[in-house]
Amino acid sequence: MSQLDRRGFLRFAGVVGLTLPTGIALASCSSGSEATGATGEVSATNPFGVAADSKVDAVIFDGGYGVDYVENAGKILGGTQDGVSVQVTASTQIATQMQPRFVAGNPPDLLDNSGADKIADSALFEQVDDLTEVVDAVNLEGTAIRETLYDGMLNDTTVNGKLVAINYCLTLYGIWYSASLFEEKGWSVPTTWAEILELGAQAKAEDLYLFGWGKEAADYYLTLAIDSAIVEGGHDVRIALGNLAADCWSLPAVQAVLTAMGEAVAAGYFRPGGAGTQFTAAQAQWSQAKEFVLYPSGSWIENEMKEQTADDFQMTGFPAPPATASSVLPATAVHASAGEPFFVPTKAKNKAGGKELLRTMLSKEAATAFAEAKLASTIVKGTVPEDGFGSTALVSQTKMIEAAGADAFSHTFKDLYGFGPDMLVLWNSFLAGDSSVADLTKKMQDLTDAVREDDSITKVEVK
Amino acid sequence: MARRRQLDLDRASLLVVFLLVPFALYAVMVLWPFAQAVTYSLTSWSGFSPDKPFVGLDNYTELLGDATFLKAVRNSLLLLLILPVVTLGIAFAFAVLVTVGGPSAGGVRGVRGSAFYRVISFFPYVIPAIVVGLVWAQVYDPNNGLLNGVLTNVGADGFEAYAWLGEKRTAMAATIGVAVWGMVGFYMVLFIAAIQGIDHEVLEAARLDGAGRFRVARSIIAPYLSGSVRAAYIYIGIFALDCFVYVQALNSTGGPDNSTLVITQQIYTTAFTKADFGKACAMGVVLALITFAFVGLLRLARLATKAGRA
Structure with missing residues (x-):
């Protein structure tokens, strides 16, 4: 090969060999970008200021409870907030699918982190919002959410003073x-x-x-x-x-x-x-x-x-x-606790939407629909009738938690x-x-x- | 000497298509991830946050004292030792049977029905490994499994509810059995092709000289196949060090007392359930070093035998 050829070759190889990886490196460094997202006006019926016509991106573990209960809450939400739509993505591989999204800084607005392939909760503590404002808000019926929950349901997810997640299903x-x-x-x-x-x-x-x-x-x-x-x-x-x-x-x-x-x-x-x-x-x-x-x-x-x-x-x-x-x-x-932890990542584009969806899920209509369809109670009290929708297991759950009272x-x-x-x-x-x-x-x-x-x-x- | 050719369009495009593009792909898809994994292995990155705190060699020193990881390394090395020998041994024997194991009268040929055996023994390899694993997990089921069903029916009552994958004594052997079952067909076909490459006259001459089938296999076929066996050995050795699919399907939790836990499984749990990507990357680097050492040792052995012959 002549000098010229070799030099041309090396230069070309250098360009291809170096720029591609750095390009990727730069792409992966862009994860620091702040995601604020448009917010709407905060009002009594819109406590987190979710923007009208915005989209809520919810990733839900598709396990024993399926994902339709969140879709149902999404429909209710569409009726209470102007033009807001909820996009539910079902997943059974939460950790492997969400890992790149967290690293790239575009996590979902609401994440149900559950199942065998869940992310270790402790890895999320620093990257999610404090959900205290959700339980302090009123539900769609006008009662403060905190008062509608069974005792002690928020203890497991209160980490050193911060409510990192809300477990939805009573277990x-x-x-x-x-x-x-x-x-x-x-x-x-x-x-x-x-x-x-x-x-x-x-x-x-x-x-x-x-x-x-x-x-x-x-x-x-x-x-x-x-x-x-x-x-x-x-x-x-x-x-x-x-x-x-x-x-x-x-x-x-x-x-x-x-x-x-x-x-x-x-x-x-x-x-x-x-x-x-x-x-x-x-x-x-x-x-x-x-x-x-x-x-x-x-x-x-x-x-x-x-x-x-x-x-x-x-x-x-x-x-x-x-x-x-x-x-x-x-x-x-x-031993009463709750399962299916719902997180709102700090970097999510539509955090207000994620919280609003959670508020809707914790309201009476959505919670009762869940109990009836899944024969299991949410953490919301009083959604299961006497006959437990015909389920002996559900009746015995209600009996157990009522008998335990403060000893749960x-x-x-x-x-x-x-x-x-x-x-x-x-x-x-x-x-x-x-x-x-x-x-x-x-x-x-x-x-x-x-x-x-x-x-x-x-x-x-x-x- | 011919005049050197200038870099014309033809030559340049050849360089680009056959050298630069593949190299760029290789760099992006292989070399760069390698470098990244090594870098991450020096951090305590959880995998889910943008922060990657540098911790130096801490991950490696922790691995040295991590009994579970060391057990996984031992299990992987055990697989590396046993799986290739058993698989290649059986594949070689089968290959000899269906090519030269036939009647001693007439031309050298395989046992009767060899075409049929060739096809059915390749079948398991056609089934995806994960399916093989799941099917065998059912076969090994203590109470409803085919294996214990057959054993108890022929009067071996000791196998009533025997947990093949749940007993320390048998879990690894049962796992190796499945991997062998799944792989033998492929290596058998590989060896058959190599045996068919041997000049038929050599085999026939050996037979005329009175060599039996075993002698032919040992003194003629084995030396002719040494190249194929070595290539196969490297390939299946690397597979044995991975082995993720089979062990995950059979015992996703590492088996009784972690007796079937392998490095790749431990990497997976460390990264995704324990959210410790830094340490998982360190494990990956250790596995890569073991793989390099294995291939290097084989090459050294080859050089030594060559030198010995010279």
């Missing part, structure tokens, strides 16, 4: 069973772990298992253990666990529950093979085949297993029981610090009978200690 955690089966066998609902073990023996006599589990959901038993320990030992236990205290898994209340569970495992009360069974298949062994009698889960279970529940199953729940009859909290205390509690440290995947492994081994209570305790403590000692992880103080 009660407990143990679920078939009321018709219990009636047929003449069993009564256990109120302590000692009674659960007795029930295990009775079930075994009938060739039934007491419990069962699926490999992706072994940690439902962790939630059950935590709930039972809190009822047994009171709020001190909740605070110790939530603040990742040293030796928190060795507290007497926690150990009493874990020991009872270990006895159930050793006595063969668990349906074998759970560590290799897909979790909905395992749940069908309970709700369809009735091979085991109790299943710990959240109240989404009825909706999740709708297609795979035996006729006249009469799915009913009761709160996680304490270890003994002399527990600190009454046996009616229930919740905890979030498991999801907050991302313990899920690591704990799951431990619980699969424990429930399969491969590790002892002492093993389990030590390994859970190791995980907890590691997070507590890691200064790069922002802690949320539990009170």
